[in-house]
Amino acid sequence: MNKYSFDDLKNFTFNVLKSIGCPDEDAQLGAEVLISADSRGIDSHGVARLSGYVRLWDAGRINATPDIKLVHETPTTGVVDGDGGLGLVVAPFAMKIAMEKAKQYGSGWVSVRNSNHYGIAGYHSMMALEQDMIGMSMTNASPLVAPTFSKSRLLGTNPISVAIPAGQEPPFVADMATTTAANGKLEILQRKQEEAPLGWVQDQAGQPTQNAFGVKEGGALLPLGGNRTNGSHKGYALSSIVDIFSAVLSGANYGPWVPPFVSFLAPPDDPVGSGIGHFLGAMRVDAFRPKEDFFNHMDNWIRTFRDSEVIDGADKVLIPGDPERAMEAERLSNGIPLLGPVETDLKALADKFSVKFPSSL
Amino acid sequence: MNKYSFDDLKNFTFNVLKSIGCPDEDAQLGAEVLISADSRGIDSHGVARLSGYVRLWDAGRINATPDIKLVHETPTTGVVDGDGGLGLVVAPFAMKIAMEKAKQYGSGWVSVRNSNHYGIAGYHSMMALEQDMIGMSMTNASPLVAPTFSKSRLLGTNPISVAIPAGQEPPFVADMATTTAANGKLEILQRKQEEAPLGWVQDQAGQPTQNAFGVKEGGALLPLGGNRTNGSHKGYALSSIVDIFSAVLSGANYGPWVPPFVSFLAPPDDPVGSGIGHFLGAMRVDAFRPKEDFFNHMDNWIRTFRDSEVIDGADKVLIPGDPERAMEAERLSNGIPLLGPVETDLKALADKFSVKFPSSL
Numbered sequence: 001m002n003k004y005s006f007d008d009l010k011n012f013t014f015n016v017l018k019s020i021g022c023p024d025e026d027a028q029l030g031a032e033v034l035i036s037a038d039s040r041g042i043d044s045h046g047v048a049r050l051s052g053y054v055r056l057w058d059a060g061r062i063n064a065t066p067d068i069k070l071v072h073e074t075p076t077t078g079v080v081d082g083d084g085g086l087g088l089v090v091a092p093f094a095m096k097i098a099m100e101k102a103k104q105y106g107s108g109w110v111s112v113r114n115s116n117h118y119g120i121a122g123y124h125s126m127m128a129l130e131q132d133m134i135g136m137s138m139t140n141a142s143p144l145v146a147p148t149f150s151k152s153r154l155l156g157t158n159p160i161s162v163a164i165p166a167g168q169e170p171p172f173v174a175d176m177a178t179t180t181a182a183n184g185k186l187e188i189l190q191r192k193q194e195e196a197p198l199g200w201v202q203d204q205a206g207q208p209t210q211n212a213f214g215v216k217e218g219g220a221l222l223p224l225g226g227n228r229t230n231g232s233h234k235g236y237a238l239s240s241i242v243d244i245f246s247a248v249l250s251g252a253n254y255g256p257w258v259p260p261f262v263s264f265l266a267p268p269d270d271p272v273g274s275g276i277g278h279f280l281g282a283m284r285v286d287a288f289r290p291k292e293d294f295f296n297h298m299d300n301w302i303r304t305f306r307d308s309e310v311i312d313g314a315d316k317v318l319i320p321g322d323p324e325r326a327m328e329a330e331r332l333s334n335g336i337p338l339l340g341p342v343e344t345d346l347k348a349l350a351d352k353f354s355v356k357f358p359s360s361l
Numbered sequence: 362m363n364k365y366s367f368d369d370l371k372n373f374t375f376n377v378l379k380s381i382g383c384p385d386e387d388a389q390l391g392a393e394v395l396i397s398a399d400s401r402g403i404d405s406h407g408v409a410r411l412s413g414y415v416r417l418w419d420a421g422r423i424n425a426t427p428d429i430k431l432v433h434e435t436p437t438t439g440v441v442d443g444d445g446g447l448g449l450v451v452a453p454f455a456m457k458i459a460m461e462k463a464k465q466y467g468s469g470w471v472s473v474r475n476s477n478h479y480g481i482a483g484y485h486s487m488m489a490l491e492q493d494m495i496g497m498s499m500t501n502a503s504p505l506v507a508p509t510f511s512k513s514r515l516l517g518t519n520p521i522s523v524a525i526p527a528g529q530e531p532p533f534v535a536d537m538a539t540t541t542a543a544n545g546k547l548e549i550l551q552r553k554q555e556e557a558p559l560g561w562v563q564d565q566a567g568q569p570t571q572n573a574f575g576v577k578e579g580g581a582l583l584p585l586g587g588n589r590t591n592g593s594h595k596g597y598a599l600s601s602i603v604d605i606f607s608a609v610l611s612g613a614n615y616g617p618w619v620p621p622f623v624s625f626l627a628p629p630d631d632p633v634g635s636g637i638g639h640f641l642g643a644m645r646v647d648a649f650r651p652k653e654d655f656f657n658h659m660d661n662w663i664r665t666f667r668d669s670e671v672i673d674g675a676d677k678v679l680i681p682g683d684p685e686r687a688m689e690a691e692r693l694s695n696g697i698p699l700l701g702p703v704e705t706d707l708k709a710l711a712d713k714f715s716v717k718f719p720s721s722l
């Protein structure tokens with residue numbers, strides 16, 4: 001696979017976002033959020049999605065010059081209306097408000113409506129780290145997931161991210177879909193013509209299947225847990241909490257009404273709210289105890305877990321965030337690999353907007 | 362099985378808690394929290410544990426007359442020191458503070474140290490409902506759970522509860538251990554001499570096992586997900602977040618240092634904090650949007666999910682909280698069944714303190 005530098009892909013994305021009419025600052029931020037997915041190894045949420053955003057813009061479903069506004073607030077809570085803008089830009093706007101509130105009052109919580117796909121959840125939660133805050137980020141997404149005992153797709157892969165700063169150690173960063181496996185992992189199996197593990201997918205009748213095309217053929221992704229015996233009702237509950245915090249609190253669409261990311265599927269014609277929803281939060285660690293005490297114990301927590309005895313067949317015990325940080329270090333030095341079809345797709349975008357596509361490393 | 366009325370079991374518990382020296386008000390509250398587990402069908406966390414609390418008190422590890430204090434606060438955050446008291450009493454104290462802060466500032470978040478087992482997580486989160494708030498509750502617990510890839514028990518079953526009010530519909534109440542299955546379910550299989558499903562337990566070497574006695578024989582419970590392929594790293598991350606919010610924020614013990622609930626196991630002699638930790642939170646729904654709008658959409662959310670098409674072999678699609686509410690209605694009318702060994706245990710307590718044990722219904 002050809003590899004590209006972070007800066008080149010970011011710059012290319014910046015130019016494309018400029019071409020659809022985003023102001024400089026938004027194009028800069030949007031590009032950074034998008035490519036941070038690639039650098040952290042979450043390829044499904046990075047530059048591979050750029051043409052998807054553009055198609056939504058072509059379809060009039062993304063507003064490149066939104067008037068993003070805080071429409072309701074209390075000292076520690078708020079609702080942001082994203083005015084149909086890029087989630088990549090709307091979510092950081094909301095997170096900044098949450099952090100400003102946390103600075104003043106200890107914690108801040110902002111629910112967002114009228115937004116679009118916001119990239120990786122972890123980008124937004126990690127914004128809190130540099131200010132010694134715990135960051136939280138979640139979003140709802142187009143319905144692909146069936147509740148336990150249901151045949152219907154009512155929930156998205158609805159991720160949760162929690163970022164917790166430490167002292168000497170790198171931060172704890174959880175960033176996870178509330179399904180057993182993200183859709184991107186199924187797509188890899190589809191390309192390889194391989195079966196999916198049991199617990200990832202149910203078929204159209206709601207029965208467990210190993211068919212990696214099960215979702216495309218009318219089935220659904222399964223909530224974390226995979227089946228009732230192994231706790232899928234817990235994954236279903238977590239995904240529901242994300243949906244409610246992101247959309248029922250803000251006035252966005254929820255459940256089956258969440259508009260699809262792909263432009264070839266029309267949004268429901270009976271919306272219950274505006275756009276998709278996010279939920280962002282921040283808590284100052286020194287709103288609970290002196291910063292140094294927190295950092296010392298967090299370092300001890302991390303070392304204790306990392307140094308615990310590893311099982312046969314595994315390399316080491318990981319702290320949430322370890323794999324993405326290792327990937328980021330590797331890709332920032334050696335470049336970000338792009339699949340052939342993604343390159344082709346991006347070159348078409350380059351042509352469409354007469355923007356230069358970077359050379360590979 | 363003999364059945365007992367809620368009021369009789371609560372009154373019996375009140376008398377036992379009085380006998381160990383709890384003030385009237387604490388004994389009343391502690392009894393209510395404990396028996397609410399039995400009425401909601403979470404038998405492992407109810408009156409069956411009463412003798413366990415008493416043994417900890419006998420061992421000098423529970424303070425019946427604690428001076429529970431808010432030791433640090435900002436407008437929206439705080440830390441409570443439980444002074445070694447019953448978690449059943451300490452947690453509601455902290456939750457009230459979180460709700461008071463939410464009333465004034467929109468949201469409130471309290472981390473608790475120096476506490477003990479707090480009963481069911483759902484009791485505390487549900488306190489928020491009557492004030493039209495979303496309630497959150499979590500606690501760490503004695504180490505029984507191994508992180509993904511680790512042989513060591515470093516986490517408790519660390520439950521999370523989120524309670525969300527609705528309008529016409531009953532509330533959404535998630536209350537779940539962050540493991541595939543709670544330890545109580547394993548105990549049932551042990552009594553029946555049956556095997557555990559794969560994904561619940563690993564053996565001493567950290568390999569998957571169906572041995573229901575696997576944890577007792579040096580193994581560990583598995584985080585929600587059950588194995589890496591099916592997302593156990595997500596359950597591990599969730600359980601870790603509970604541990605950090607409950608203990609690293611407050612100054613309680615975390616990870617392998619959390620003191621055991623059973624009196625025959627000594628607490629670690631190198632504690633990193635005080636007692637066990639909880640984390641309680643509340644957000645006013647009208648701190649985000651008008652109450653009526655929230656309630657209408659929450660009702661619509663609940664009905665949409667409940668009315669979705671059910672898979673063959675299941676009865677209906679459930680909303681988190683449905684099973685416990687149905688159980689509560691049944692048990693409040695028909696009584697709470699107690700296993701023979703639990704009755705024997707409670708009768709011994711009755712003798713110990715010369716307290717009357719109630720007649721069965």
